[in-house]
Amino acid sequence: MMYVAACMLMAGVCMGTDWTFDAESELIPRAQWAEQLSLALLPAYSLAPDPTPDLSQCVQLLEEFANNSATLSNCLVSMARPVRLCQHCYKEYAQLKATMSKIGNPIIQNSTVTCSTILLRSDRVQVIVELNDFFDKLWSDSKCDNCLEKNGTGVSHNTSEFMNSFDSLIQCFNNTMKEPPISSEGNISRVCQICNETYQRLNTMYNGLEKKTGLCIDLEDAMNSTRKLWSKTFNCTLPCTDTVPVIAVSAFILFLPIVFYLSSFLHSEQKKRKLILPKRFKSAASVANIQDKRN
The missing domain is CATH 1.20.58 (Methane Monooxygenase Hydroxylase; Chain G, domain 1)
Known part of the structure; x- marks a missing residue:
């Protein structure tokens, strides 16, 4: 009987019958009333054990x-x-x-x-x-987890330390650019000289984090922008302190083939001489023997 009554109520809604909801006879939208009625019928007639x-x-x-x-x-x-x-x-x-x-x-x-x-x-x-x-x-x-604590409730200490160094370098850029540039050493500007130590420290820290714990997009973007400023904007091409040893080693490596071929050539010539000398001695001895027989 309850199912039949429910069907009649639903049919009344579909036919346009105005059904009331509460004691004050305030009408509610038919669509909303039908949805509530259909959901209310689900617990009684659903085969699922849970409500x-x-x-x-x-x-x-x-x-x-x-x-x-x-x-x-x-x-x-x-x-x-x-x-x-x-x-x-x-x-x-x-x-x-x-x-x-x-x-x-x-x-x-x-x-x-x-x-x-x-x-x-x-x-x-x-x-x-x-x-x-x-x-x-x-x-x-x-890769944000690389820059956060294990529980994800805060920024890791390594990330905070890197960003503090990054802020220090940017502050060095801004403060140094207010001063007049110098060009006593080619294209080396005042920024390259004054901020070099801070930049190298930040670069070393970045490489260490990359190998140790990994990097997130925040650190990658910060370092990429810094390197772009350092190389392209400020044109910082500081001379390398190991230039002389590098040139010496390179020259030695390039000179090795010449030494090898030269030594091979001299060694081969020496062997030829050793092979020819006995033949001369043999021919001279034979001529001496012939002369002795004639005599």
Whole structure:
């Protein structure tokens, strides 16, 4: 009987009958009323053993995911140039992942009922799933975990130390450019001379992090921009202190083939002489013997 009554109520909605919702006879939209009625009928006639998730909690999680997505998107775009998204957007990313975890967690204790069926897998496009995968891929491609603590709750000490050195070098660039340039040594400017030690220290630190823990997009972008400024903008081609030994070794290596062929040539000539001398001696001895016989 309850099923028949439900069907009659649904038929009345479809036929345009105005059904009231509460005691004050306030009408609600037919589509919304029909949706609520159909969802209310699911627990009684569904074959699933678990009850239907509380829609209010699922809607609340949906709004929370929307707010987290908007906040994270705004942070990522704001930190896109210069790239600092790993250092400044890790909190927003953690909040988004926490919301996704809530969607997959049971609503009722000791139950398997979750909002994931309604919010994640209920349509063909799967908007929430696609957005979550997009943020995960962007975070993974940026290698942000290399610049954060293991639990992802803060920036690592190595990253902070590198960025402090980077800021010091940029400050050195800015302060030195205010002074008049000098060109006593070719194209070497004042920036190259004064900031050389800071630049070399930053470059050494970068190479060490690359071998030790890996790099994130923040550090890679910072170092690439620094090297571009150093080589192209300031044209810093400082002479290498090991130039003389390098030239000496190179000249020695280039001279080795000449020594080899020359020694081979002299050695071959010496062998020829050793082979010819006995023949001369033999011919001279034979001539002497002939002369003695004639005599």
